[in-house]
Amino acid sequence: MPVLVIEHATLADGRSDVDVVVRDGQIGAIGPGEGALVRALGANDLTQWIDAQGQLLSAPFVDAHFHMDATLSYGLPRVNDSGTLLEGIQVWGELKPDLTMQALLDRGLAYCDWAVAQGLLAIRSHVDTSDPRLLAVRAMLELKKRVAPYIDLQLVAFPQDGVLRYNPRSSDPSCSHSALDLLIQALDLGVDVVGGIPHHERTSQAGADSVRMLCELAAERGLLVDMHCDESDDPMSRHIETLAAETVRLGLQGRVNASHATSMHSMDNYYVSKLMGLLRQARLSVVANPLINITLQGRHDTYPKRRGMTRVPELMAQGITVGFGHDCVMDPWYSFGAADMLEVAMMGLHVAQMTSQQGMQQCFAAVTQHAAQILHLPHYGLKVGHPADMVLLQARSVFEALRLRPQRLMVMRRGKVLAQSSPRISTLSLPDRPSTTRFFWPA
Ligand code: FE2
DSSP states (O other): OOEEEEEEEEETTSOOSEEEEEETTEEEEEETTHHHHHHHHHOOTTOEEEEOTTOEEEOOEEEEEEOTTTTTOTTSSSOOSSOOHHHHHHHHHHHGGGOOHHHHHHHHHHHHHHHHHTTEEEEEEEEEOOSTTOHHHHHHHHHHHHHTTTOEEEEEEEOTTOTTTOOGGGTOTTOOOOHHHHHHHHHHHTOOEEOOOGGGSSSHHHHHHHHHHHHHHHHHHTOOEEEEEOOSSOTTOOHHHHHHHHHHHTTOTTSEEEEEOTHHHHSOHHHHHHHHHHHHHHTOEEEEOHHHHHHHTTTTOOSSOOOOOOOHHHHHHTTOOEEEOOBOSSBTTBOOOOSOHHHHHHHHHHHTTOOSHHHHHHHHHHTTHHHHHHTTOTTOSSOTTSBOOEEEESSSSHHHHHHHOOOEEEEEETTEEEEEOOOOOEEOOOTTSOSEEOSOSOO
């Protein structure tokens, strides 16, 4: 049976000179000296060797919050001129009638190519159910099937226009379904997670009603919940409180996530001190989307301008699982991005001022381990018996990976190499200086 050995790797937990032995697509052994053991016990011509040269071998990146149905649609049918959240929703609404199954699939597949090349092998994507045709839902379910051999794509039924606010007859006068019917149909078709957008409902009461209704639906069906919750600068947008209370009432502890939660940035500290206890009791997780939160929030401010990202280090200090999401790449809300979760982690680190040694590790975990926990991914991480899913980075530590957002030298899933990149090396022609640099220090 062919065996693959990756030697002399550094792991995200700081262990160095570690060898990983891959057999039958699984991690057979991991630790110092395991490569030497394979040599002594029976390496043969079929044994493959990869020398990691002290570089970082990590579990794959995980994106805890994305919108695959909108990705790569930048400029369609027009660009978001103001760059605001509300104009983004408007542009998406204008594009929706012209969406086709093929275009959605083509863009999704292209994005998944980028994701694999970046070592991003699990994505939770919200998919818009505010459409009587459920076109995006059908396209994303097909995409999920197509990419299943290389990406875990988890789908959230997301009523973008509000499950109580949206009237499907506004899109199709012959439609006899409610927005809730459409969301339920999406779940029946195979969408995995119940979504919501309480702050976008007409009133705070309607927002709270939507949370209650959608959590009950998830409890009935035994599904996870992930709502866009309080993506607002309004400190009185407190749907996260209802989400946590409903989680406890319905026994959904550990199964519910609040995405964005940006209003928490603007809440007063006294209220947050009470809220934290409720979040802990509900074992609610939170996903911040640093790239998008920093660009879309605080738009009504002059100076000082709020950052608008949720309270990441404070939540983590309470033992609450916090992941980071990319949210958007080249879509009506965000023009940039290339499926690089290290770019997301780096922005999160800056916005939350998480520059301590522990803070850096936590930001890396927010795009790996913590995000995997939020998705309830089984068998995640570099451990014996787990699938051989891993990424070799051109960096010698987590700190260096964050600093450089380096090349993904090798991306592996189930023991199979899916992507490779050449190391980044710049050649120099300088007097009395080395002929190359890889941006390492010490070199
Ligand atoms: Fe989102």
